[in-house]
Amino acid sequence: MVRLHKSLKVMSALALSAAVLAACGAKDDGKGNTAGGTASPSDASASPSGKASAGGTTEFQFYFTGSQNVKDLWDTLIPMFEKEHPNVKVKEVYVPPGTGAQPTYDRIVAAKQAGKGSGGIDLYEDGITYVTQGSKDDVWDKLEGSAIPNLANVNAATMNDVSNMAIPYRSSAVVLAYDSSRVSEPPKTMDELLDWIHSHPEKFAYNDPSTGGSGSSFVTTVLYKDLPEEAIHDSDPAIMKQWDAGFSVLKDLGKYVYGKGIYPKKNQGTLDLLANGEVDLIPAWSDMVLQQLNEGLLPKTVKLQQITPGFNGGPTYLMVNKQSDKKEAVYEFLDFVLSPEAQSVIVDKMNGFPGIELSHMPQQMQDKFKGVAEGFRTFNIGDLGTEINKRWQSDVAAQ
Amino acid sequence: MKKKELKQAALGLLMVSPSFVLLLVIVVIPIVRSMLSSVTNEAGGYDLSRYAFLFTDPGMRANILFTLRVTLVSCALVLIVSYSLALYMRFSSGRLSEWIRKTYMIPLFIPGVIATYGLMNLLGNHGWLARLLLPLGIDLPRIVFDQKGIIIANLWFNIPFATMLLSSALAGIPASIIESAKDVGAGRLRVFLRFIFPLSYKTFLVALTFVFMGVIGSFTAPFLLGPNAPQMLGVSMEQVFGVFREHEQAAAMAVFTFLLCSVLGFFYIRNMAKEESGRL
Numbered sequence A: 001m002v003r004l005h006k007s008l009k010v011m012s013a014l015a016l017s018a019a020v021l022a023a024c025g026a027k028d029d030g031k032g033n034t035a036g037g038t039a040s041p042s043d044a045s046a047s048p049s050g051k052a053s054a055g056g057t058t059e060f061q062f063y064f065t066g067s068q069n070v071k072d073l074w075d076t077l078i079p080m081f082e083k084e085h086p087n088v089k090v091k092e093v094y095v096p097p098g099t100g101a102q103p104t105y106d107r108i109v110a111a112k113q114a115g116k117g118s119g120g121i122d123l124y125e126d127g128i129t130y131v132t133q134g135s136k137d138d139v140w141d142k143l144e145g146s147a148i149p150n151l152a153n154v155n156a157a158t159m160n161d162v163s164n165m166a167i168p169y170r171s172s173a174v175v176l177a178y179d180s181s182r183v184s185e186p187p188k189t190m191d192e193l194l195d196w197i198h199s200h201p202e203k204f205a206y207n208d209p210s211t212g213g214s215g216s217s218f219v220t221t222v223l224y225k226d227l228p229e230e231a232i233h234d235s236d237p238a239i240m241k242q243w244d245a246g247f248s249v250l251k252d253l254g255k256y257v258y259g260k261g262i263y264p265k266k267n268q269g270t271l272d273l274l275a276n277g278e279v280d281l282i283p284a285w286s287d288m289v290l291q292q293l294n295e296g297l298l299p300k301t302v303k304l305q306q307i308t309p310g311f312n313g314g315p316t317y318l319m320v321n322k323q324s325d326k327k328e329a330v331y332e333f334l335d336f337v338l339s340p341e342a343q344s345v346i347v348d349k350m351n352g353f354p355g356i357e358l359s360h361m362p363q364q365m366q367d368k369f370k371g372v373a374e375g376f377r378t379f380n381i382g383d384l385g386t387e388i389n390k391r392w393q394s395d396v397a398a399q
Numbered sequence B: 001m002k003k004k005e006l007k008q009a010a011l012g013l014l015m016v017s018p019s020f021v022l023l024l025v026i027v028v029i030p031i032v033r034s035m036l037s038s039v040t041n042e043a044g045g046y047d048l049s050r051y052a053f054l055f056t057d058p059g060m061r062a063n064i065l066f067t068l069r070v071t072l073v074s075c076a077l078v079l080i081v082s083y084s085l086a087l088y089m090r091f092s093s094g095r096l097s098e099w100i101r102k103t104y105m106i107p108l109f110i111p112g113v114i115a116t117y118g119l120m121n122l123l124g125n126h127g128w129l130a131r132l133l134l135p136l137g138i139d140l141p142r143i144v145f146d147q148k149g150i151i152i153a154n155l156w157f158n159i160p161f162a163t164m165l166l167s168s169a170l171a172g173i174p175a176s177i178i179e180s181a182k183d184v185g186a187g188r189l190r191v192f193l194r195f196i197f198p199l200s201y202k203t204f205l206v207a208l209t210f211v212f213m214g215v216i217g218s219f220t221a222p223f224l225l226g227p228n229a230p231q232m233l234g235v236s237m238e239q240v241f242g243v244f245r246e247h248e249q250a251a252a253m254a255v256f257t258f259l260l261c262s263v264l265g266f267f268y269i270r271n272m273a274k275e276e277s278g279r280l
Helices: A001-049 A068-084 A102-111 A128-137 A149-153 A157-163 A189-199 A212-221 A229-233 A236-253 A266-275 A288-295 A327-337 A342-352 A363-368 A384-397 B002-038 B049-056 B057-090 B095-103 B112-123 B128-136 B147-171 B176-181 B188-216 B220-225 B233-243 B245-280
Strands: A058-065 A088-095 A123-126 A167-179 A281-285 A300-304 A313-322
Touching: A058 A327, A068 A088, A068 A327, A068 A342, A068 A363, A088 B147, A102 A128, A123 A128, A123 A327, A128 A313, A128 B233, A149 A327, A157 A167, A167 A327, A167 A342, A189 A236, A212 A236, A212 A266, A212 A281, A212 A342, A212 A384, A212 B220, A236 A384, A266 A281, A266 A288, A281 A288, A288 A300, A288 B220, A313 A327, A327 A342, A384 B233, B002 B245, B049 B057, B049 B245, B057 B095, B057 B147, B057 B188, B057 B233, B095 B188, B112 B128, B112 B147, B112 B220, B147 B188, B147 B220, B176 B188, B188 B245, B220 B233, B233 B245
Parallel strands: A058 A088, A058 A123
Antiparallel strands: A123 A313, A167 A281, A167 A300, A167 A313
């Protein structure tokens, strides 16, 4: 007991000192910020005349988050860019997942509200949630083709979806992954897929939609199967009434999916079932399947098939801070990211789809995505995704 | 003299304060805050609607009953197995008991997620066990994605610690008591019921408390091994908090779980207090 007390004390002392240290760190950070803040106005007053200090180098800060493969990607791309553009330096700030995405965004907003310019964050990478959130808070810069010529390579409809506030520089889509040794003719439409599931009981699985995007995409695609095409860009809660038909399909499907109603957790859960042969057909993220095929974690007989109209695809976006005073340099970098050359690296490293239209990519890349890249759709239904998960849990899982 | 006492008191307070502050910041304040947010209704006012939902929503009610069932079954099985192991190790000195003594702690050193995935591989539909039993013509029932899986994982996680607690309690029972009881003609059962169990009862209660709290709040194993519905409270809480983003509802569930645990905590503390006052 005595020893326990002692260790408790040691621990609390450690915790206290850690707290003090953290506070110091925060203070330092604050100082750095204010320094940056006071420096930038003078910068700004100098730069309009000299057009981003011609001759000298401009350094801007790029915040991004994601798994290790995202960091590897930028570690490759940025040196490539800097070699071609010696006057621009990109300072990458990698925020490991789960630690700092929200704080980074909060910093951008806080700096804006405090009138301190960009807060040292010039370029930011994240998903659609923050694109929408930032458009509401008016922190993203509207991107124009005149400043970024390669923007023309990006699908115009996709840019419209985000009102030109962000660049979808790479994406991955949900596709059907199937074992070709057991499935000779994979379904090509949603109706064919539903028929297939009925005629092959317990050979299809999708994961719990609240735990991973592939299951969520399957559920959403079923719900919106018979709704008008534009409904997938509608975040008005009024549409929820029209889900009833879809939910009754999903409910009925419960008897035919793996284990008569078992929905594994996480995207990997269904991939594991496919890998050990318990099921033959699953919805899965294309990049996960391609990567695991490369690593030999999935049997070589696993193949991909997109249905028409397609499953949900999720781009990852780059957003420019509206308050940034180094936009010229950032545009130069974005233009590079959208070049076919940089996009090829993205495809190789991430097994993701290019952010630009496939027709602008080298032929061998176009071949790689044959049958898969066509026709994935971007669902932009805002907070309704949460409602879907909630209703799925009570109507389908707990039926 | 008085000054010295005062100084000592001040020093004592100073030395207690770090752990007190730590407790305040990471335990007391969060509990009070979640209690407050759990009684906040959707309109922003205060009432018990979040709790009413726990008992009126069929899915949630099923979750609570499921959690209680899994917890009680796990507790019973863990204690039965642990107590038997501890008794065996205490009163037998064969090679087998030596081996058990050496190996029973191993599960404690295997990280939970890894153990859970191991269990999935072992017990899954096409897992090792199914493959081993296939030639014998035995068809396994579904273990993974079912409550059986959660209970088995709970056994794996909790038996070592409970066994450790119980065997230290049994080691504390003087052999002389048992021998003298045997000398006056007490049978094995009688020795157990009259001496061994009463003398290790307190530790038994401690073990029960630990297992109960560990199981009722568990997340990893039920998340990966459990069915989609009903869910254990921990899994459901995470979903309500993280996916549905209904923080107040999750807080109500947390407070409810806390109340369930405090029932057991109450008996535990009462028993400890009795013991203390008995010693004085």
